[in-house]
Amino acid sequence: MRLSRTSRTVLGTITGIILATIYLPLIVVLINSFSTSKSLTWPPPGLTFAWWGRAFQSAGALDAILTSVQVAVVATIVSLVLGTLISLALQRYKFFGRDTVSLLVILPIALPGIITGIALNNAFRTILGIQLSIFTVIIAHVTFCIVTVFNNVIARLRRMGTSLEEASADLGGGLWTTFRLVTFPQLRSAMLAGGLLAFALSFDEIIVTTFTAGTGVTTLPIWILNNLFRPNQAPIVNVIAVLLVLVSIIPIYVAQRIAGSDVVQK
Amino acid sequence: MTTQSETRGRKGAGHRASVFLYSHVRVRLALLISAPLFWLGLVYIAALVALLVTAFWTVDSFTGEVRTDWTFDNIITVLTGSLYQSVTLRTLGMAVLVTIADIVIALPIAFFMAKVASARWQRILVIAILMPLWASYLVKAYAWRSVLSNDGIFQWIVQPFGGTTPGYGITGAVITLAYLWLPYVILPIYAGLERVPDSLLEASSDLGAGTWRTLRSVVLPLLWPAIVAGSIFSFSLTLGDYITINIVGGANQMLGNLVYTNVGAANNLPLASAIALIPIAIIFVYLAAVRRTGALNSL
Numbered sequence: 364m365r366l367s368r369t370s371r372t373v374l375g376t377i378t379g380i381i382l383a384t385i386y387l388p389l390i391v392v393l394i395n396s397f398s399t400s401k402s403l404t405w406p407p408p409g410l411t412f413a414w415w416g417r418a419f420q421s422a423g424a425l426d427a428i429l430t431s432v433q434v435a436v437v438a439t440i441v442s443l444v445l446g447t448l449i450s451l452a453l454q455r456y457k458f459f460g461r462d463t464v465s466l467l468v469i470l471p472i473a474l475p476g477i478i479t480g481i482a483l484n485n486a487f488r489t490i491l492g493i494q495l496s497i498f499t500v501i502i503a504h505v506t507f508c509i510v511t512v513f514n515n516v517i518a519r520l521r522r523m524g525t526s527l528e529e530a531s532a533d534l535g536g537g538l539w540t541t542f543r544l545v546t547f548p549q550l551r552s553a554m555l556a557g558g559l560l561a562f563a564l565s566f567d568e569i570i571v572t573t574f575t576a577g578t579g580v581t582t583l584p585i586w587i588l589n590n591l592f593r594p595n596q597a598p599i600v601n602v603i604a605v606l607l608v609l610v611s612i613i614p615i616y617v618a619q620r621i622a623g624s625d626v627v628q629k
Numbered sequence: 630m631t632t633q634s635e636t637r638g639r640k641g642a643g644h645r646a647s648v649f650l651y652s653h654v655r656v657r658l659a660l661l662i663s664a665p666l667f668w669l670g671l672v673y674i675a676a677l678v679a680l681l682v683t684a685f686w687t688v689d690s691f692t693g694e695v696r697t698d699w700t701f702d703n704i705i706t707v708l709t710g711s712l713y714q715s716v717t718l719r720t721l722g723m724a725v726l727v728t729i730a731d732i733v734i735a736l737p738i739a740f741f742m743a744k745v746a747s748a749r750w751q752r753i754l755v756i757a758i759l760m761p762l763w764a765s766y767l768v769k770a771y772a773w774r775s776v777l778s779n780d781g782i783f784q785w786i787v788q789p790f791g792g793t794t795p796g797y798g799i800t801g802a803v804i805t806l807a808y809l810w811l812p813y814v815i816l817p818i819y820a821g822l823e824r825v826p827d828s829l830l831e832a833s834s835d836l837g838a839g840t841w842r843t844l845r846s847v848v849l850p851l852l853w854p855a856i857v858a859g860s861i862f863s864f865s866l867t868l869g870d871y872i873t874i875n876i877v878g879g880a881n882q883m884l885g886n887l888v889y890t891n892v893g894a895a896n897n898l899p900l901a902s903a904i905a906l907i908p909i910a911i912i913f914v915y916l917a918a919v920r921r922t923g924a925l926n927s928l
Contacts, residue, residue, distance in 0.1 A: 366840065371745055378741040378754070381734055385761055385811065388772035391782055392764070395775060405775070405782045449665035456658045464662070466916075467669050473861055473916060475869020475908050477885045478680075479673075482905075485683050485898055486676035489695050506673050509665065537647035538657075567766055569872060570885075574892065587767045588872070597771075604768035611763030615756055 389608065396601035401594040418602035427586035428603075434497065434582060435565040438504035442561050443554055445505070446512025454520040471507040479507060480574030487575065495577035503575040504568060508561035515557030516550055523549050552621040559614050677909075684902040695898055703903035713887070717907055720884045723803055724867040730807040731814040731863045732856060739815050743822035744830075755819070762812050770876045773805040777877060802878035806867050813866070814859035821855020822848075854923045864915065868908045884908055 366374075391405075396414055398407035418424060453465055471479055483503050487493045527549070531541040569584035576585060587603070590596035650657050684703055689696045707713045742754045761769070776783050777794050784794040795801050825848060833843040871885025884907060891901035 366745065370840065374737055374741040374745055377737045381738045382754075382757055385758075385808070387782070388769055388776055388808070389761060389764055391775055392768060392772045395772075405778075405780060405785050445665040445668055448661050452658055452661040452665075456654065456661075458658060464666065467674065468665075471669075471673060473865055474912055475865050475885070477869040477871065477888055478677075478905055478909055481888055481892055481898075481901060482676040482680040483672070484892065485902060486672075486679045489683060489898060490679045502672060505668070509669070532651070537644060538650050539643070539647065563763055567763070569767060570869065584765060584767055587765055591767060591771055591876075600768060600771070604765050607768075608760060608764045611760060615759050615763070619752060619756060 392601050393605050396598060396605050398598065401598060414598040414602050418599045418606075421599055423581070423586055423590075424583075424599065424603055427581050427583040430497070430581060431566050431583040434500050434504060435562045437501050438508050438565045439558050439562045441501075441505045442508035442512050443558050446509045446557060446561075447516050447550065447554060449509070450513050450517040450520060454517050455525070468513050469510055472510050476507075476568070476570035477574075479503065480571040483571070484574040495575060495580075497577070497580045499575045499577070500572055500580060500582065503571045504565040507568075507571065508565055511560040511564060512554065512557035515553045515560070519550055519553035555621060556618050559618050562614075563611075680902045680905060683899050684906055686899045688897050688899055703900050704906075706900065707903045707907065713904065713907075716882055716884055716887060719799070719881070720868060720908075721911065723799065723806070723883070724864050726803050727806045727810065727867045728814075728860045728863045730803070731811050732818075732860060734807070734811060735815040735818050735859060736856075739819040739822055742819050743825075744827070758812050758815050758819075766809060767872065767876075769809060770805055770873045773801070773808065774877050777801045777804075797877050797879040799878065799881055802874050802881065805873050805877045806870060807863070809873065810863040810866050813862035817855045817859040817862075818852065821852045821858075824855075825851045857919045857922050861915070861919070865912055868911060 394407060397410045397412070399409035399411045400407055449464070449468060453461060453468075480503070483499070483506075484495075487495060487499050493499065527545050528541055531545045536544065567584060568582075569588060572582055572585060573588075576582065581589075583603070587600050590600055650660075683695070685699050685701065687696050687698050687700050687702070688694070738754075738758075742751055742758075746754060774797070775781050777796060778784075779794065779796065781794060787793065795804070829847055829851075830843055833847045838846065869885050871883055871889050874881055874883045874886065884904060887904050888901045891897045891904065
């Protein structure tokens with residue numbers, strides 16, 4: 364199939380329009396963060412830097428960011444370990460019930476978040492009688508973060524094959540030596556990509572978090588939800604959102620660099 | 630001499646463990662799989678089963694505590710109540726609409742990214758698609774509240790052409806949800822298209838097929854699992870949403886709202902569990918239907 368110049372141009376134009384639509388609301392957020400109007404008037408009646416100044420002094424927002432980072436870091440580390448283990452098991456071994464296990468791994472993202480949320484809420488409170496806290500949030504987040512690590516690592520394992528590991532074993536490398544010097548270096552970038560996605564997913568999660576967070580636990584999304592409809596806070600929420608998008612460029616850039624260097628290696 | 634034999638002895642222990650594991654595949658597998666299975670089984674599956682069981686319990690109307698008296702009342706209420714039926718249909722309809730909209734939008738942009746754009750542009754476009762994912766979900770939904778409001782930018786853009794904003798309601802919610810889940814649909818479809826070799830497309834055109842024929846008979850069958858994989862995200866995420874509808878949906882309710890109210894304000898966990906079984910059932914039917922396409926491997 365050779366696309367004519369016209370169809371290439373049409374496709375390019377459609378892509379451009381879609382991208383413009385994707386970024387339109389984000390640009391509205393950016394401009395609203397400078398707006399003197401506290402409601403959603405368009406175009407903004409005037410511009411001010413006041414919200415940006417106040418955002419950096421908002422103790423609630425900064426605490427919430429810290430809590431979210433803590434949850435996301437722990438959830439990412441645990442899901443990296445569990446996700447890598449289960450992808451090694453599912454990709455390298457054949458056993459009874461393998462399909463069921465792989466369905467089990469993807470179930471937490473295939474089922475709506477509210478199901479995971481209410482199921483864990485019910486299990487913690489009614490069945491086990493545990494108080495909701497930051498730990499229940501982390502447990503809940505790990506459950507759906509495993510799958511992002513799993514997807515990335517198992518895709519890499521499929522592409523890798525086993526010949527290098529066999530060569531290592533033939534040369535006398537034990538299982539641990541082989542994993543450390545042969546398997547892990549090949550998996551590293553896939554684990555990083557999966558870990559980044561897991562972090563992003565955990566950092567932004569609101570539905571499961573609402574159901575599993577104790578009263579004192581305010582992650583950033585919960586703080587945003589609490590402040591979204593307060594006239595004096597909503598512009599600060601806009602500032603935080605703009606900051607998050609700007610900061611997110613770093614991990615995305617790193618992930619792309621790593622993916623790019625993989626292509627070169629291949 | 631002693632140090633040498635000590636080294637050999639230590640090495641021997643590790644070596645023996647390695648040899649043992651190498652020859653005992655089952656033990657190796659058990660070591661790998663037990664921790665994650667323990668987590669998923671004990672935390673997740675046990676919780677889902679408990680949810681199913683709770684749906685058959687009752688709430689003491691005096692104390693508000695969950696009582697373990699077995700009853701079918703919650704299930705019957707959910708299956709026969711007109712509120713639950715209409716909300717289920719509305720939620721299902723919205724999930725289907727959002728999914729179709731996302732696939733229709735994702736196909737051309739994913740095709741452009743995978744087959745037309747140069748390597749450099751491809752990378753830029755992937756970043757451009759990924760970046761909005763890092764902006765908070767809530768802020769994006771709120772941005773649409775701003776965009777769709779009566780004096781928002783949507784009205785501002787379409788007014789000169791005689792249009793009006795759809796405002797807050799089902800349409801606004803479908804637009805916002807389709808917007809929120811779009812990257813999740815684009816990325817699997819893009820990855821799927823990347824795996825379709827260019828040589829197949831050339832072979833198809835060498836054999837006389839036109840663009841549409843190639844797209845229909847070569848690209849679409851190869852791409853189908855990826856499309857289905859993307860649809861699982863938008864379908865499931867819409868099915869469980871209750872926040873976006875609050876922000877841009879006016880007074881309309883989705884299944885998630887009913888669950889949320891019964892967990893929180895109404896404090897009726899058994900009824901909430903019974904309502905939650907509806908999306909579980911829908912998703913399981915959906916997963917069973919798409920399982921044979923191999924979509925679950927391209928999530």
